[in-house]
Amino acid sequence: MQTVTLIPGDGIGPEITESAVRILKSAGAEIEWDIQTAGADVIEEEGTPLPERVIKSIMKNKVALKAPVTTPIGKGFRSVNVQLRKSLNLYANLRPCKNIEGIETRFNNVDIVIVRENTEDLYAGIERQIDRDSAESIKIITREASERIAEFAFEYAVKNKRKMVHSVTKANICKLTDGLFLDSVRNIAQKYPQIEYKEILVDNLCMQLVQKPEKFDIMVLPNLYGDIVSDLCAGLIGGLGIAQGANIGKEYAVFEPVHGSAPDIKGQNKANPTALLLSAIEMLKYIDQKDTANKIEKALYKTIKEKINLTPDLGGTSTTTDYTKTIISNL
Numbered sequence: 001m002q003t004v005t006l007i008p009g010d011g012i013g014p015e016i017t018e019s020a021v022r023i024l025k026s027a028g029a030e031i032e033w034d035i036q037t038a039g040a041d042v043i044e045e046e047g048t049p050l051p052e053r054v055i056k057s058i059m060k061n062k063v064a065l066k067a068p069v070t071t072p073i074g075k076g077f078r079s080v081n082v083q084l085r086k087s088l089n090l091y092a093n094l095r096p097c098k099n100i101e102g103i104e105t106r107f108n109n110v111d112i113v114i115v116r117e118n119t120e121d122l123y124a125g126i127e128r129q130i131d132r133d134s135a136e137s138i139k140i141i142t143r144e145a146s147e148r149i150a151e152f153a154f155e156y157a158v159k160n161k162r163k164m165v166h167s168v169t170k171a172n173i174c175k176l177t178d179g180l181f182l183d184s185v186r187n188i189a190q191k192y193p194q195i196e197y198k199e200i201l202v203d204n205l206c207m208q209l210v211q212k213p214e215k216f217d218i219m220v221l222p223n224l225y226g227d228i229v230s231d232l233c234a235g236l237i238g239g240l241g242i243a244q245g246a247n248i249g250k251e252y253a254v255f256e257p258v259h260g261s262a263p264d265i266k267g268q269n270k271a272n273p274t275a276l277l278l279s280a281i282e283m284l285k286y287i288d289q290k291d292t293a294n295k296i297e298k299a300l301y302k303t304i305k306e307k308i309n310l311t312p313d314l315g316g317t318s319t320t321t322d323y324t325k326t327i328i329s330n331l
């Protein structure tokens, strides 16, 4: 039995968490959940959306499954997600994007893995109001973090038998910062002659992704481009409801979907739990419960392929509850 920190988040977080936990339990996952609330709902009582107990729990258990947490725009606490990634040094944000049979999209040959640097860039949070009508933000890029994420991308390529890595920057304009990122990836690429290495500017990448996504395999990007491009790639395979993710460091790993707390559909029993479930499947593989992971994966793909009881974002009319029941009956 492995203890795993569970953060149900807010917005649609608790609904999709309940679904994923039920499916994992039905599949026989050997997990004891250490439930840690965080986000908008705990601020009143604890004065912060990210109480210290949440970090301590992950430090103790080493692994967490996390649902989304709301970040207020323009004011208040910066971001639970950014804070969590920083506190635990979860430097790599891994976001695989692959077509799922049964979900019709413009393309049927997308199989991309996004490796996003997770600790610096404009997310370092160094912002300043100059006067009432102007503000500035500082973009931090270091060789250490850039080489570390490049190494992660190439190691992932080798372990998962992938063929190509693209570095993605805007080094023609941000010559020093993105230039440093690019130079760092180039250095690391030399150590992996068996993996084809290519470079592309982020604007050109966006255009090519929506025309020929099959040209791309693994991409390594600084934080902000990684954030934006991963939503684009989620769109290529059918939307945020099915886009999984993981934040990985040397000591800890937090598995979470790409999407946010979706306040527009909160409490309506129509959120798609697939992205969280796919993240949980990766978590099961990570903690060496591969058979359970494969069992859930099969039941999930069968459910989607048969198109019975899909949630509205996938073109169905089902509730989260019925979709969950169908997956469980397919286990």
Ligand code: NAI
Pocket (backbone or CB within 6 Å): 012, 016, 067, 068, 069, 070, 071, 072, 081, 240, 241, 256, 257, 258, 259, 260, 261, 262, 263, 264, 265, 270, 271, 272, 273, 274, 275, 313
């Ligand atoms: P969002 O990802 O929450 O929603 C964007 C659109 O996708 C909405 O129309 C929503 O209904 C839909 N959607 C998202 N997940 C879905 C699901 N599982 N099933 C069906 N439809 C789904 O992005 P938004 O609205 O920009 O952000 C809402 C809040 O979430 C913000 O406070 C943001 O900061 C936060 N956020 C948190 C993240 C995290 O905890 N890791 C990641 C991204 C955003």
